Amino acid sequence: MAPMNEGTRNALDIPSDILAIDPETMRRLGYWIVDRVIDHTVSIGDERAITETDPASLFALLGGSTPIAPSALDDDLELLAEVALKNQQHGDHPRYFARVPGPSSYPAVLGEWLATGMQSVASSWGGGSGPTAVEIIACEWLRDAIGLAPSCEGVLLSGGSMANITGALTARHLRGEGVIYLTDQTHASIKRGLLAMGQPAVAIRVLESDARFRLCPEALQASITADLTRGLRPLMVVATVGTTNTGAVDDLPAIADICTEHGIWLHVDGAYGGPAALCDRGRAVMPGLDRADSFVVDPHKWLFQPYDIACLFVREPGALEQTFAMYPEYLADVTGSAVDMHNRSLELTRRGRGIKLWLTLRAYGLQTLGRAIDRGIGLAEYAQQVIEVDHRLQIVTPAQLGIITFASPSASDAEHARAAARLTADGFAAVTSTVLSGRTVLRLCIINPRTTTTDIDGTIERLAGYLG
Numbered sequence: 001m002a003p004m005n006e007g008t009r010n011a012l013d014i015p016s017d018i019l020a021i022d023p024e025t026m027r028r029l030g031y032w033i034v035d036r037v038i039d040h041t042v043s044i045g046d047e048r049a050i051t052e053t054d055p056a057s058l059f060a061l062l063g064g065s066t067p068i069a070p071s072a073l074d075d076d077l078e079l080l081a082e083v084a085l086k087n088q089q090h091g092d093h094p095r096y097f098a099r100v101p102g103p104s105s106y107p108a109v110l111g112e113w114l115a116t117g118m119q120s121v122a123s124s125w126g127g128g129s130g131p132t133a134v135e136i137i138a139c140e141w142l143r144d145a146i147g148l149a150p151s152c153e154g155v156l157l158s159g160g161s162m163a164n165i166t167g168a169l170t171a172r173h174l175r176g177e178g179v180i181y182l183t184d185q186t187h188a189s190i191k192r193g194l195l196a197m198g199q200p201a202v203a204i205r206v207l208e209s210d211a212r213f214r215l216c217p218e219a220l221q222a223s224i225t226a227d228l229t230r231g232l233r234p235l236m237v238v239a240t241v242g243t244t245n246t247g248a249v250d251d252l253p254a255i256a257d258i259c260t261e262h263g264i265w266l267h268v269d270g271a272y273g274g275p276a277a278l279c280d281r282g283r284a285v286m287p288g289l290d291r292a293d294s295f296v297v298d299p300h301k302w303l304f305q306p307y308d309i310a311c312l313f314v315r316e317p318g319a320l321e322q323t324f325a326m327y328p329e330y331l332a333d334v335t336g337s338a339v340d341m342h343n344r345s346l347e348l349t350r351r352g353r354g355i356k357l358w359l360t361l362r363a364y365g366l367q368t369l370g371r372a373i374d375r376g377i378g379l380a381e382y383a384q385q386v387i388e389v390d391h392r393l394q395i396v397t398p399a400q401l402g403i404i405t406f407a408s409p410s411a412s413d414a415e416h417a418r419a420a421a422r423l424t425a426d427g428f429a430a431v432t433s434t435v436l437s438g439r440t441v442l443r444l445c446i447i448n449p450r451t452t453t454t455d456i457d458g459t460i461e462r463l464a465g466y467l468g
């Protein structure tokens with residue numbers, strides 16, 4: 001044995017199994033988690049849709065001084081399950097209608113667990129060929145299922161915010177600086193991301209949407225013409241299929257024609273609505289998806305995945321690598337042989353996000369997934385029919401891709417906001433208000449296939465009652 005100094009000797013006296021947990025305990029705790037998750041899944045409808053506790057109580061329950069000595073894993077898991085994980089919105093609850101639900105499915109959870117337990121990595125082909133292959137295959141299946149251009153290449157990211165901005169960075173890298181066109185219904189994260197990537201505020205146009213809250217092709221054409229007249233260069237149009245507020249779908253064929261005429265990059269945000277293309281009725285209202293230069297879809301919204309997973313597709317092969325590739329010396333032996341996913345975005349170390357998606361697509365098949373999505377579209381249509389016959393309420397925007405907005409003709413903005421907050425605080429359902437054309441309205445996003453008509457009846461009845 002080589003001579004060692006004292007510091008080295010002391011360090012090597014530390015047992016190699018210092019972090020090990022004995023296999024029996026690992027199994028017992030692992031099975032405990034499985035039981036907890038399945039209990040949650042089975043009985044979630046009897047629980048509150050959302051729970052919030054004041055910061056002082058939560059910090060007291062979960063905090064304390066930084067742990068120095070070990071504490072009991074059993075107790076801490078219980079604390080996490082009972083306190084940390086109870087105090088949140090349950091996007092998988094059948095009466096969670098706020099913002100965008102996240103009706104996760106068990107095959108996806110299994111895929112996530114397996115990938116995490118095996119420290120999956122999809123950074124380079126050399127360091128993670130299996131998870132990389134799974135990610136590429138899952139992206140290709142999704143691309144074809146949605147009906148994007150066959151040349152599209154994909155990369156999985158943490159969410160729509162990151163995926164949209166990765167698309168914008170790609171457009172700007174390939175085409176250079178220029179003006180970017182949004183609408184007042186474009187998701188707020190996109191403008192935030194554009195500003196963060198250094199897009200000057202003066203080169204962002206926020207166009208007023210039309211009466212149905214869609215991008216107006218005539219207004220777009222006029223804005224582009226005005227910019228060209230001023231000597232400015234249009235770079236990118238952001239269209240949305242399934243806006244967050246109302247589920248509105250922009251007229252992609254008309255917008256794509258304008259983009260083609262002027263050589264403008266067409267980015268389509270399908271973070272919310274993209275999965276609707278998996279069913280006939282959704283696909284029918286979203287023609288022109290194949291014309292997108294880049295497209296975003298969030299499987300953690302309407303494709304039954306646990307957080308987090310979004311997919312960016314870019315039509316031009318190699319465009320992502322042209323934008324993001326780097327070749328540091330220390331990665332030379334794992335980089336460059338095939339596809340290196342770390343060269344498709346700003347993420348270097350990245351887990352195998354594709355594993356849960358791959359497993360879900362295989363476990364259910366597109367037909368079942370499409371039917372589960374179609375049920376969401378139908379549930380919102382059912383909500384519309386309930387509201388239409390309730391004299392206390394009126395429709396503001398009809399059911400579109402699982403989203404409906406409505407209001408009381410006699411209640412104030414504040415009363416609408418209060419009604420949503422009251423139902424949410426009550427725990428029966430989680431509902432949010434939104435603002436459309438300056439008016440506060442109620443909004444239901446109904447994409448969980450486990451939601452029943454009774455859930456919808458009960459929610460609308462309570463809201464109408466609160467509004468008086």
Ligand SMILES: Cc1ncc(COP(=O)(O)O)c(C=O)c1O
Pocket residue numbers: 100158159160161162164187189240242243244269270271272273298310
């Ligand atoms: C249409 C749309 N785009 C982008 C986003 C942002 O996605 P994420 O929250 O996953 O970052 C959302 C979120 O609701 C959305 O609805």
